[in-house]
Amino acid sequence: MIALGAVGTWCLEHLASAMPKLMHFLNANLKHASAPVVSQACWVLGEFARWLVEQALEGNTKPLHYTTNNLLPLFNNPKKSLQSAVGPLDVQVGI
Numbered sequence: 001m002i003a004l005g006a007v008g009t010w011c012l013e014h015l016a017s018a019m020p021k022l023m024h025f026l027n028a029n030l031k032h033a034s035a036p037v038v039s040q041a042c043w044v045l046g047e048f049a050r051w052l053v054e055q056a057l058e059g060n061t062k063p064l065h066y067t068t069n070n071l072l073p074l075f076n077n078p079k080k081s082l083q084s085a086v087g088p089l090d091v092q093v094g095i
Contacts, residue, residue: 001029001037005044012051019051023063027070038074045071 004022015022026048029041045052045067056064 001026001040001044005040005047012048019048020063023048023052023067027067030070030074042071042074 012019023045026041026045029037030045032038032041052064052067055061
């Protein structure tokens with residue numbers, strides 16, 4: 001997962017066809033029992049925030065809604081790092 005986040009932002013156009021499956025995988029890991037896995041999933045989602053926002057701007061809001069709905073419950077659990085995802089996402093969205 002870490003390698004994907006590290007290189008993914010540089011090759012988003014090559015990952016375009018795989019992004020829906022990657023988003024599903026990353027969102028599923030937000031519910032993992034292990035806090036480090038959740039933290040890594042948050043970080044990678046943050047790295048892909050640009051793709052989520054671009055999709056929403058093109059009219060496909062489903063990935064962004066799906067991801068934010070999965071991120072919101074983590075606000076109540078400080079053991080599971082959310083900042084690594086929210087930081088890049090709020091920059092992309094302009095919050």
